[in-house]
Amino acid sequence: MNIALLLIPTISKCFEEKFNIQLLDSEITFQTTRKEFEGDVTLVIFPFLKKVQEKPEVLAQTIGEYLVQHNPQVAKFNVVKGFLNISLSQAVWMETLTQIANDPNYGLFAANGQKVMVEYSSPNTNKPLHLGHMRNIFLGYSVANILKANGYDVMKVNLVNDRGIHICKSMLAYQKFGNGETPQSSGMKGDHLVGHYYVVFDRENKQATAQLLEEYKAAYPNEDPEKLAEKAAKNSPLLLEAQEMLRQWEEGNPEIVQLWQTMNGWVYEGFDVTYQKMGVDFDKTYYESNTYLLGKAVVEEGLAKGLFFKKEDGSVWVDLTADGLDQKLLLRSDGTSVYITQDLGTADMKYADFPMQKSVYVVGNEQDYHFKVLKLILQKLGRSYADGVYHLSYGMVELPGGKMKSREGTVVDADDLIDEMVKIARERTKELGKIDDFESAEAEALYHALAMGALKYYLLRVDPKKKMLFNPEESIDFQGDTGVYIQYTHAKIAAILRRAQASGIDASPAAFAAAPVLAPQEVELIQTLAAYPKRIADAAKEYAPSLIAAYAYELAKTYSRFYAELSIFNEADEALKSLRVALSAQTAKVLKAALQLIGIQAPERM
RNA sequence: GACCUCAUAGCUCAACCGGAUAGAGCAACUGCCUUCUAAGCAGUAGGUUGCAGGUUCGACUCCUGCUGGGGUCACCA
Numbered sequence: 001m002n003i004a005l006l007l008i009p010t011i012s013k014c015f016e017e018k019f020n021i022q023l024l025d026s027e028i029t030f031q032t033t034r035k036e037f038e039g040d041v042t043l044v045i046f047p048f049l050k051k052v053q054e055k056p057e058v059l060a061q062t063i064g065e066y067l068v069q070h071n072p073q074v075a076k077f078n079v080v081k082g083f084l085n086i087s088l089s090q091a092v093w094m095e096t097l098t099q100i101a102n103d104p105n106y107g108l109f110a111a112n113g114q115k116v117m118v119e120y121s122s123p124n125t126n127k128p129l130h131l132g133h134m135r136n137i138f139l140g141y142s143v144a145n146i147l148k149a150n151g152y153d154v155m156k157v158n159l160v161n162d163r164g165i166h167i168c169k170s171m172l173a174y175q176k177f178g179n180g181e182t183p184q185s186s187g188m189k190g191d192h193l194v195g196h197y198y199v200v201f202d203r204e205n206k207q208a209t210a211q212l213l214e215e216y217k218a219a220y221p222n223e224d225p226e227k228l229a230e231k232a233a234k235n236s237p238l239l240l241e242a243q244e245m246l247r248q249w250e251e252g253n254p255e256i257v258q259l260w261q262t263m264n265g266w267v268y269e270g271f272d273v274t275y276q277k278m279g280v281d282f283d284k285t286y287y288e289s290n291t292y293l294l295g296k297a298v299v300e301e302g303l304a305k306g307l308f309f310k311k312e313d314g315s316v317w318v319d320l321t322a323d324g325l326d327q328k329l330l331l332r333s334d335g336t337s338v339y340i341t342q343d344l345g346t347a348d349m350k351y352a353d354f355p356m357q358k359s360v361y362v363v364g365n366e367q368d369y370h371f372k373v374l375k376l377i378l379q380k381l382g383r384s385y386a387d388g389v390y391h392l393s394y395g396m397v398e399l400p401g402g403k404m405k406s407r408e409g410t411v412v413d414a415d416d417l418i419d420e421m422v423k424i425a426r427e428r429t430k431e432l433g434k435i436d437d438f439e440s441a442e443a444e445a446l447y448h449a450l451a452m453g454a455l456k457y458y459l460l461r462v463d464p465k466k467k468m469l470f471n472p473e474e475s476i477d478f479q480g481d482t483g484v485y486i487q488y489t490h491a492k493i494a495a496i497l498r499r500a501q502a503s504g505i506d507a508s509p510a511a512f513a514a515a516p517v518l519a520p521q522e523v524e525l526i527q528t529l530a531a532y533p534k535r536i537a538d539a540a541k542e543y544a545p546s547l548i549a550a551y552a553y554e555l556a557k558t559y560s561r562f563y564a565e566l567s568i569f570n571e572a573d574e575a576l577k578s579l580r581v582a583l584s585a586q587t588a589k590v591l592k593a594a595l596q597l598i599g600i601q602a603p604e605r606m
Numbered sequence: 607g608a609c610c611u612c613a614u615a616g617c618u619c620a621a622c623c624g625g626a627u628a629g630a631g632c633a634a635c636u637g638c639c640u641u642c643u644a645a646g647c648a649g650u651a652g653g654u655u656g657c658a659g660g661u662u663c664g665a666c667u668c669c670u671g672c673u674g675g676g677g678u679c680a681c682c683a
Binding site: 031032034036037042044046047049056080081082083124161164165166288313315324325326329331332333334336338339342364365366367368369370372395396398402403428429432434450458461462463465466467468469470471474477478479480481482484485487488489491492495496499500531534535538546547550553554557560561563564565567568569570605606 | 609610611612617618619620622625626627630631632638641642643644645646647648663664676677678679680681682683
């Protein structure tokens with residue numbers, strides 16, 4: 001039930017009758033009353049003072065009195081300065097709870113006929129996934145869920161960067177130093193094995209570069225050392241070999257292509273294991289090896305339309321200075337494409353596959369500029385989906401020492417972190433000894449659910465746009481504002497519901513309708529439950545799973561207070577007992593649904 | 607250098623897009639398990655919201671300047 005809709009008509013009428021003023025519905029907004037004041041919702045009076053020449057207290061008093069007289073759902077009111085605090089009648093809350101209980105899909109919106117594509121993960125195939133990828137992946141997966149809940153037809157895609165100089169580096173190092181080892185022979189996960197050779201390349205390349213630099217210094221003692229270093233880096237024999245390898249790959253050299261397929265295959269096997277552990281999936285996977293030539297036709301189109309221009313050397317550019325951006329290269333002078341060329345082509349290809357109104361790209365904020373440009377060009381080209389392009393730009397996950405760098409070994413590896421979290425969950429659960437009767441497979445599944453709950457909540461509770469800090473010294477918490485706390489609250493309620501069912505307690509609206517005056521804890525719980533649909537809508541509008549995470553915590557916290565302060569099974573009044581069981585059932589339902597939106601499981605026992 | 611972005615309790619994060627006395631968790635301290643799961647509940651302490659101005663009934667929120675982090679400005683992806 002929407003509280004605002006309950007009150008707006010009466011307030012509009014009040015303004016009409018008392019002041020002869022027509023207000024738009026959108027001008028009347030409410031906020032929930034702060035808990036230090038009495039009331040349920042608050043109308044801020046100040047914005048109306050421009051239209052009504054009156055003291056705020058007087059106007060608030062007038063509206064309050066009118067509401068009590070003309071709207072039976074308003075029980076009473078009080079005025080504090082320019083704030084009108086409105087208390088709704090108990091019937092409103094009883095009706096609200098009844099509606100929630102009668103709706104098995106509570107919080108979900110009906111299909112809206114719109115399609116949206118969400119691209120996330122998009123890994124390189126030269127190294128395993130790390131904590132930064134995890135933030136990306138959980139964000140993308142969760143946003144997809146949230147959009148589905150809002151009625152969108154969602155397609156989740158992964159665009160794998162499987163080609164380029166980086167993978168050639170791993171391939172070259174493997175060719176030189178790998179001795180034909182495989183994931184099987186080495187016992188290493190495929191993505192880690194390939195990542196290992198990427199590091200080997202970097203190490204060897206550094207050595208070779210340093211050696212070359214010494215030679216240069218000896219040969220040109222009068223040159224600026226910085227310039228020589230630059231030259232050495234460019235001419236390092238290993239790098240040149242890697243570049244040559246890329247050329248041969250593009251020409252289709254069978255030996256190179258074979259190696260590329262083999263090593264990428266290892267990586268995909270490794271990624272699949274990690275994705276599965278993370279509990280995420282995709283509806284479709286694109287590979288850059290198939291898309292990297294796309295986009296040239298788009299460039300031709302832009303030239304023909306006069307949107308782009310060609311320089312003397314044959315390179316193609318777009319001038320975005322009028323939009324406050326720069327000139328941007330779209331095609332090299334040798335006719336080959338650059339990053340944005342591919343992205344233009346890929347955008348069209350995606351639309352051909354799935355004609356969507358919105359297209360979400362979950363990509364780090366270091367690409368803010370790139371996506372501004374991409375969207376602008378698509379708009380200039382008149383693409384129907386261009387306005388729906390949204391770059392879900394998220395901040396980096398930093399370590400106390402600064403940014404994570406794969407090559408310097410300061411990354412937090414995804415597989416390692418998951419294993420570590422599972423280990424902690426196992427130890428902690430065993431200490432508590434509440435599930436000693438579980439089969440071992442059942443117990444392991446729970447440890448995993450708790451580990452992922454802690455991890456996902458940790459990464460998703462922060463506003464996506466902001467950078468966040470991860471301190472490996474302090475393990476991710478299982479207490480307080482955490483995923484595990486919410487899971488625990490759910491498990492606690494599940495126990496209540498099992499007992500209620502065993503005792504044959506009827507928790508239907510008919511059974512609790514006759515409940516006497518509700519306690520504040522009960523009203524607060526109903527209010528929190530009632531806020532759920534709006535939170536889902538807000539989360540979609542902002543592309544922010546953090547709003548769902550915060551809501552789930554708030555609901556769990558509210559229930560925990562209710563649970564600690566009111567007894568359920570010792571309640572003498574049968575209707576009240578039914579009501580409390582119903583409140584528990586609805587809280588469990590909503591908690592489970594909210595957790596599902598952020599990809600977290602809700603255990604029945606823990 | 608130009609542009610983008612961030613700065614809130616000791617630490618990690620909130621604050622419903624301008625509303626009331628800026629809230630949680632962690633860490634510290636104090637209570638509460640012979641009654642429904644204590645991975646919990648209640649409480650104490652902790653703040654000049656980086657600094658200086660401005661806008662207004664009202665500013666963590668908007669504007670200007672400054673300081674300090676991060677990022678982007680490649681014929682890399």
